Amino acid sequence: MSRRNPNKVAGDCDSFQMESKAPEQAPNMEQKNGEIMDSEEVENGKSEPINPLAMDGAVTAPDGGWGWVVLVATILVLALTLAFPSCMGIFYTDLQTEFQASNQETSWVPSIMTSVLHAGGLGFCFSFQPAVTILGHYFVRRRAFANAMSSTGTALGLCTLPLLGNYLHTELGWRGSFLVLGAVLLNCCVCGAVMRPLGGPRHRGQPLINHSSLQLKEEKLKGRMRALWAGLMTALRRHMAFDLLRNNLRYRMYVVGITWMMLGFVVPLIYLVPYATAHDMEQSQAALLLSILGIVNIVVRPPVGLLFSLPRFKGWHTYVFSAALLLNGLSNSICCIDASFPVLLAYVVTYGLSMSVVGSLMFTVLMDTLDMSRFPAALGLLAIMESVTLLIGPPLAGILVDRTGEYFYVFFACSATVASSAVFLMVSFYWLDRRDRRALKEQQVPPQVPPPKPASGNNLIPQCQYRSVPTEGDKDKASDSETGDVTRL
Secondary structure, eight states: OOOOOHHHHHHHHHHHHHHHHHHHHSOOEEEETTEEEEHHHHHTTOOOOOOHHHHHOOOOOOSSTHHHHHHHHHHHHHHHHTHHHHGGGGGHHHHHHHTTOOHHHHTHHHHHHHHHHHHOSSHHHHHHHHHHHHHHHHOSTTHHHHHHHHHHHHHHHHHHHHHHHHHHHHHHHHHHHHHHHHHHHTHHHHHHHTOOOSSOOOOOOOOOOOOOOHHHHHHHHHHHHHHHHHHHHHHHHHHTOHHHHHHOHHHHHHHHHHHHHHHHHSHHHHHHHHHHHHTTOOHHHHHHHHHHHHHHHHHHHHHHHHHHTSGGGTTOHHHHHHHHHHHHHHHGGGGGTOOSHHHHHHHHHHHHHHHHHHHHHHHHHHHHHSOGGGHHHHHHHHHHHHHHHHHHHHHHHHHHHHHHSOSHHHHHHHHHHHHHHHHHHHHHHHHHHHHHHHHHHHHHSOOOOOOOOOOOGGGSOGGGOOOOOOOHHHHHHHHHHHHHHHHHO
């Protein structure tokens, strides 16, 4: 049996006593409603608990809970922001008559509005991009469904805003209609108030009063300004995702395809009402076409989101998106047949079905392309690049109308543009997937090295033949063999 060192036993006892006293020496913590609170904060009268998620920095998406409130707010934001520029077609003729402008000049109104919505700086962009970004942080497992449900906001706006705009246009004219619609858009402020970050920041009390001199305050202010400028430049380099555009080929292909798509994706919604009214259709019926388009989107987008959120469709989002985009582009050629209500109704239904799938999967495909931590930067750069084509698309269509005198050429050009972007995305991602599968297969299967062939004595060079050298073991074996021979005798 081994003897234990008495000094070691005493040391173990001392360490045990120290461990038992450790909780008393740690900062006093109190618990309220199951949440940990600092004793100093309790003594100072603060009632805000410490959030463990904020302390650890590891925040997981709840996939529910407050995320449903954020989802509803996102739906309303998209209904008010994305659908409003599409409703400008109701006031298109009035603006053209009021200011005696050409189609090219009048089309700058919706094009600038849509471009600024995606490029950043002003109100619509401050509502649209944060809503889409924060939704991706609240949902991971149900992300496809959440994106599909949020995209119904655009459909909801297309259902209600054209009818509301047509009613206001009849009662108040285009100037009064803009005032009322501007008041309706202020509801985006209410939606933004419920979009709080995950984990929540830990609030501290009021800082102590600094009794330093005026010179010290000025130095601190200059230091803060320098730090702010340095942080701004760092944020521009980090959050504009130029490194992704340079290094991530999949993201680069997606950006190019979407940017080209936006050249003709929104234009048909702007020129549908003028095209219908130019062929002796009542404006109320033309506005009804946009509402039907919104109804189709509302009915189709939720089941599309549920369907493509199933595990069996994982990895196929890009191809489904490209196929729907191809159908969307080809559907614009239906308007070239006739401008009657039945033909335009068939166009609206086909366009709405394909638009539902495109809108449901557009952000999902982007989220599948890169890491979620880089999604805000990637979305911002994509929005800035596509804003260029959104800006020049409607004026180019206006030039085409002014020179030809017909609207159906616009729909034919949009059909070719959107369809070609769909083909580009489909071919590009198919090639990238084949390349990735080939690289993965090469990594999993190591190259087969043929075993070395045994050298035969006949093939050896005579000068390099092997000659054995006797060792001590050989001498022992030789002596044993001799002994065995003697015994046999």
